[in-house]
Amino acid sequence: EAQVTQNxxxxxxxxxxxLTVTCSQNMNHEYMSWYRQDPGLGLRQIYYSxxxxxTDKGDVPEGYKVSRKEKRNFPLILxxxxxxxxxxxxxxxxxxxxxxxxxxxxxRLTVT
Amino acid sequence: xxxxxxxxxxxxxxxxxxLTINCTYTATGYPSLFWYxxxxxxxxxxxxxxxxxxxxxxxxxFEATYRKETTSFHLExxxxxxxxxxxxxxxxxxxxxxxxxxxxxxxxxxKP
Numbered sequence: 001e002a003q004v005t006q007n008x009x010x011x012x013x014x015x016x017x018x019l020t021v022t023c024s025q026n027m028n029h030e031y032m033s034w035y036r037q038d039p040g041l042g043l044r045q046i047y048y049s050x051x052x053x054x055t056d057k058g059d060v061p062e063g064y065k066v067s068r069k070e071k072r073n074f075p076l077i078l079x080x081x082x083x084x085x086x087x088x089x090x091x092x093x094x095x096x097x098x099x100x101x102x103x104x105x106x107x108r109l110t111v112t
Numbered sequence: 113x114x115x116x117x118x119x120x121x122x123x124x125x126x127x128x129x130x131l132t133i134n135c136t137y138t139a140t141g142y143p144s145l146f147w148y149x150x151x152x153x154x155x156x157x158x159x160x161x162x163x164x165x166x167x168x169x170x171x172x173x174f175e176a177t178y179r180k181e182t183t184s185f186h187l188e189x190x191x192x193x194x195x196x197x198x199x200x201x202x203x204x205x206x207x208x209x210x211x212x213x214x215x216x217x218x219x220x221x222x223k224p
Contacts, residue, residue, distance in 0.1 A: 043214040045211070090155055090156065092212075101148075101203075101212055105155045106154070106155050
């Protein structure tokens with residue numbers, strides 16, 4: 001089954017404790033991206049990657065890091081999480097042409 | 113810049129009522145347009161899409177027509193069901209792959 005898999009689904013952590021949210025896709029997609037969803041703000045892009053070793057900032061990259069060492073994986077790293085990063089996070093991927101985005105089921109992060 | 117504006121919710125309807133969720137866009141080129149649906153606790157799923165002016169996307173009884181003259185892509189359904197209760201997102205992309213622009217989402221509640 002074609003899918004984007006994120007882990008964990010829920011994460012509660014404390015300020016300053018480094019964490020990683022994993023994302024993996026099995027569709028051989030070149031493009032992957034991370035979004036955060038906040039009430040009233042819709043989805044905002046954090047980082048995206050056009051292919052292996054190619055990443056770039058989206059609209060709200062501050063406080064986040066990503067890496068793309070393999071085509072299928074695109075982890076999101078919070079080196080020093082803060083409460084304003086409490087949000088619902090989605091990983092997504094797409095192929096070429098007019099393919100739509102395929103989303104993971106989300107990771108709800110709470111930073112206290 | 114490129115952007116999507118959709119009507120604020122929540123929208124509350126009775127079962128079998130007619131649904132319209134308005135979406136307008138601003139784009140520098142010729143975008144492809146999408147509607148995504150997010151059911152509670154899940155990621156976004158593609159509902160329908162249209163890739164050029166006057167195209168009509170349709171799926172599961174939902175329809176939307178790409179209107180270049182009014183820069184709109186309104187979502188409609190003739191008879192909603194309780195199972196349609198979800199958040200609906202309008203989105204566009206210019207297929208440069210680094211940007212999918214999303215509206216803020218419209219929550220639909222359908223009552224029996």
